[in-house]
Every structure is written in structure tokens, then in C-alpha cells.
Amino acid sequence: MNTLSRTITGTVAIILGIFLIIIGIFTFVALIYGIPILIIGIFILFNKKEDEIEPIKTKSKGGKN
Secondary structure (H helix, E strand, O other), rough: OOOOHHHHHHHHHHHHHHHHHHHOOOOOOHHHHHHHHHHHHHHHHHOOHOOOOOOOOOOOOOEEE
């Protein structure tokens, strides 16, 4: 994900999670969904290492790779 899509997705998930937590005050079932969505949204928003591409590691000596 690039920066713009990560920001949009993370922000939408955080807003949805907060909304469900507020609804969860009255209905416990919404609280069960709201907390994980909020945590996933925060993780998506602040995950910077996702865009890095790791180099391929090869063995220096022969044999099976």
C-alpha cells in the first residue's frame, strides 16, 4: 500500500472502530467488533515497513537453495 491508501484505509478503520465502541456502550456486540477494528486501523496507519522490499538472500556456496 502506498502512503495515501494506507492513510485513507487506516483513518476509515479508526473512525469505524470508534463509532462501534460508542455504539458498544449500549450494545455489547458492537464493542466486540469495534476494538479489533480500531487496533487494526491504528496498525495500518502507522505501519511504515510495509512499503520496503527486502532483497533476495542467496547462498554463497553451491547446493540447494
